[in-house]
Amino acid sequence: QVQLVEFGGGLVQAGGSLRLSCVASGRTFSSGSMGWFRQAPGKEREFVAAISWSGTRTYYADSVKSRFTISRDNAKNTMYLQMNSLRPDDTALYYCAGRPGLAGLTAVPGEYNYWGQGTQVTVSS
8 A cells, every 4th residue: 555645734825835745655656647636625626737657748637737837756745836826726735646657647537556644735816
């Protein structure tokens, strides 16, 4: 079983930055993509970004493109989400997710096998 734990959430003013981390442990998979999702109160879980095993391919939601950067360090079993120019509508519980295997990047939550518990990001205006 794979465990994912997110770190780095917090309260930040609009225009500020945060860096989220997602650490994998347990029977970590040797290949596969990972992603970040978020869910605001009363809304459905929303795709944010995804990254391939090698880190050479990335995929972003239009709402975060050019502001957020996804990356990973497989030697540390860690994925990151650098969030710049944060806006109040970025406020949500942010989750990391993983899917083993060689399938392509996806924005569909149901196609991920493993999920963290989430870390809260709150952006004040």
